[in-house]
Amino acid sequence: MATSDVRIPPLTSAASDPPPLFDGTTRLYMSYTCPYAQRVWIARNYKGLQDKIELVPIDLLNKPAWYKEKVYPENKVPCLEHNGKVLGESLDLIKYLEANFQGPSLFPTDPAKREFGEQLVAYVDELCMNVYASFKGDTVQQYSASFDYLDNALGRFDDGPFFLGQFSWVDVVYGPFIERFHIVFSEVYKNDITNGRPKLAPYIQELSKIDAYKPTKVDPKEFVEIFRIRFLGQQ
Incomplete structure (x- = not known):
């Protein structure tokens, strides 16, 4: 497991500041318990992007206010911060990773x-x-x-x-x-x-x-x- 995948505590409303948003870092906002977020986490791992896409875990029962206000107005996970924009929806994100990042393909040619x-x-x-x-x-x-x-x-x-x-x-x-x-x-x-x-x-x-x-x-x-x-x- 890459160092970046050590499970840090999820960010909450009371005990977190936002990361330095839109600083060029690619971030996957996710939850350890959400199956939709898990999909994109798996795809990110399979393509070997652990050092290129940072995980930002969110507490879904106690979300930080800055997440909705500054990152993703939909206020759900997963979403991906990449190249100055934010994208959501797990199926779309799996395809986005496939199209925009190198690594083994999850899509068969047959x-x-x-x-x-x-x-x-x-x-x-x-x-x-x-x-x-x-x-x-x-x-x-x-x-x-x-x-x-x-x-x-x-x-x-x-x-x-x-x-x-x-x-x-x-x-x-x-x-x-x-x-x-x-x-x-x-x-x-x-x-x-x-x-x-x-x-x-x-x-x-x-x-x-x-x-x-x-x-x-x-x-x-x-x-x-x-x-x-x-x-x-x-x-």
Whole structure:
């Protein structure tokens, strides 16, 4: 892990001053707990940009006022400060890193893989919404179709364990959510989402071995606490 990836405490409203904004430093404003920010963090790591893009962690429950006022009026993460401008939205930022920085590509050249990758990414929000909706009903019954979809998608290419065979932007997009779903269904609902899904279990195992991904993983205990408060109304 690069020195710049040592986890410093998130910046809060009461205990932080802004960094020297727009001084030529490229900064990724993010949160250790946000899956959307994790996407861009992974992409940044995969392309070997740890020394070129500084991480600025934000406390999402206690955001510094300067973040909205001086950096990103949308007041959410992730956003990227680069070349005197600020850009947001995780999918756009993954593509921005690909187009504007050197390093290994996350986008396959094979036309069939590119097409299938676009289809998968176009579906990710709907899949996540379906899983979130299941938290309010018969959880195990309602989420099954979503994880069956993932298992089937993992079988499209046989040259590796990932969605497009080899690790790609599709895994960057889906991985943070699959990680969280795996944790919450195991810890809260005592159900293993990989049961009966032979490709999903090795996928999660292999994802955890990716060097770009490992330092970004969420703390399971912290995430379960956040989930219980946000989705179950438990303190």
